[in-house]
Amino acid sequence: MGLMTRQNYLDSLDDGRKVLVDGKTVGDVRSHPALAPMVETVARIYDLHNDPAHADLMTFERSDGIVGSRFYKAPANREDLALRRQMTTRVLREICPTMDRFGDETVTALFTLVDRQDLLDRFDTRYARNAARWLDLLQRENLFMTSGNTDPKGDRSRQPFEQDDLDLNTRVVEERPDGVVLRGAKFETGAPYAHVAFIKPTVGNWSPQNADFAIACVVRLNAPGVRMICRLPQYHGGAANANRFEYPLTGGFDEVDTLIVFDDVFIPWEDVMFARQPELAALMRGELGRWAAQGYLTRCLAKADLLVGTALLVSEHSGTIKIPPVRSKISQLMMHRQAVEAFLLAAEAACEETPSGLAMPNQSIQNAGRIYCSQTYATMVQLLREIIGGQPVMLPGEAMLNSPETRDDVMKYFAGAGYDAPTRLRAMHLARELTASAYAGRTQSYQLFAETPIFAQENALFATYDREESMALARRMAGIEPAATAAPEAAPRLKVGHG
Incomplete structure (x- = not known):
């Protein structure tokens, strides 16, 4: 069918999917x-994707001559990694810098599965072949793939097989x-307006009892037995009812988080x-984020750009940009922003x-960047609060600006x-949305947990860091002969600097 167009996408959502908002079935997701x-x-x-001005970045020509979506191209070299970063940045700058889920990062688990064909083939030769087939389909048709990662879990002190339900x-x-039957549920963002979801195994103790x-599978979101229960909208009645002057x-851009229920879904x-x-x-579970974290860091950079820009804009509008203490706090924001970019570019350069x-991307550098971004986004938001002061919580709305009774005073x-x-x-109002709104609260929670909890990110860094190299330096400086100590288990080393 070729790359999907706007109209193809809109038409494709009229597919019988089961979506519920505020407890009621949605007749048409395109108009709700x-x-x-x-x-x-x-x-x-x-x-x-279909605009000639952006096509070189958003698409690529495959070896068979078909034009595919770069969202779904596994990086063959450092240039491909750079193009992926630039592609995601283009979307964030052209559309919205606070968006998180639009497909480019959710597909990357398939990159890992195709890459580890040697491992998957030991269990079943269909597995890697299926992953490759889905990558091919996604490239050619540019379907919107979201993921299904987080289970409700129940009593989190107990293993999945130990749950009462x-x-x-x-x-x-x-x-x-001819397949398997799936039952349960996953929390995910963007599912009501996506085409498919890549379902990942939950994080747990992979004992035989948890078999x-x-x-891991791809679920079509209009499949029989799939229903999507949307969280409470951030604006009463839905985002379309919000005044864009007051709620930019x-x-x-209220990305809808959803509970996807699988009621005996055939796969x-x-x-x-x-x-x-x-x-x-x-x-495999620890390897599925190899490329996804690049998308996460790129999104963190876009958010940091917006925080810096908003701080500069509001302080210029108030005249406080001339005050040294305010400039100092803006500089701290800039420092955080530059640090995010440094992690992103360094992981790419040392790929x-x-x-x-x-x-x-270099896994150790990238994992350190994940931790940094997860830990510091709230700090950046707090800096913005201190820069702009308390006025964002005392703002008049557009109606007061237009009312004959209040307009003169507001002006x-x-x-x-x-x-x-x-x-x-x-x-x-933009500053309020970033610091003192439901949107701000949701964004801060997403930043903290979207890349798994920080302790899991720390475990990933520990696993990918070259510990032996650092310990060898310490042993040499301490005067300890290498033979005098047992070598610790080192993280596997991969070739660096693939060009």
Whole structure:
């Protein structure tokens, strides 16, 4: 069919999917006020793919001559990694810098599965072949793939197989000659307006008793038995009802987080990456974020850019940009922003070669960047609060600006530093959305947990850091002969600097 267009995308959502908002079934996700703004946002991403001004970055020509979406191209070298970063940056700058889920990072688990064909083939030769087939399909058609990562879990002190209700973790309840049957649920962002979801195995102790929960597959989101229960909209009645003057982010970019329920959903074998393979789940689960974290860091950089820009804008509008202590805090914001970019570029520059010859960001540097971004986003938001002061929580709305009874007062008392009231209020409302709104709270939680909890990120850094090199230096400086101590288990080293 070729690369999907805006109209193809909009038409494709009329597919019988089961979506519920505020307890009611949604007739058409394209027009429902809680979903329509994000449907339009994703449609704009399809516009970018089909716009000649952006096509060189958003697409690539495959070896068979077909034009594919770069979202779904596994990086072959350092240049490909750079192009992926630039592609994601283009989307964030052209559409919205606070967006998180639009497909480029969720697909990267398939990169890992294709790359580790040697490992998957030890269990079933269909697995890697299925992953490669899905990558091919995604490249050619540019479907929107989201993921399904987080289970409800129930009592988190107990293993999945120990739960009173086994459905609290997604599991295989039946194997058939033609596929498997899936039951359970996953939390995910963007599912109501995506095409498919890549279901990942939950994080757990992969003992034989947990075999049913060791499932990785692609689910079509209009499949029989799939229903999507959307969280409470951030704006009453849905984002489409929000005034964009007062809610510049909520009104257009309220990404809808969803509970995807799998009520005995049939998954054909061709869509299964592995099933009931706890050993394989244990081996693969930690590797599925190899490339996804590059997308996360790119998003963190875009958010940091917006925080810096908003701080500069509001302080210029108030005249406080001339005050040294305010400049000092803005400089701290700039420092955080530059640090994020440093992690991103360094991981790319020191990229590593994978077992099959792909290029992935330097895992140790990238994992350190993940931790930094997860830990410091709240600090950056707090700096913005201190820079802009308390005025964002005392702002008039657009109706007060337009009302004959209040307009003169608003125009007089909210102007300043050479800027009129409407201009200053627009900047202040953006600042409020970033610091003192439901949108701000959701974004801070997402930053903290979207890349798994920080302790899991720290474990990933510990596993990928070259510990032996650092210990060898310490032993030499301490005067300890290498033979005098047993070598610790070192992280596997991959080739660095794949060009």
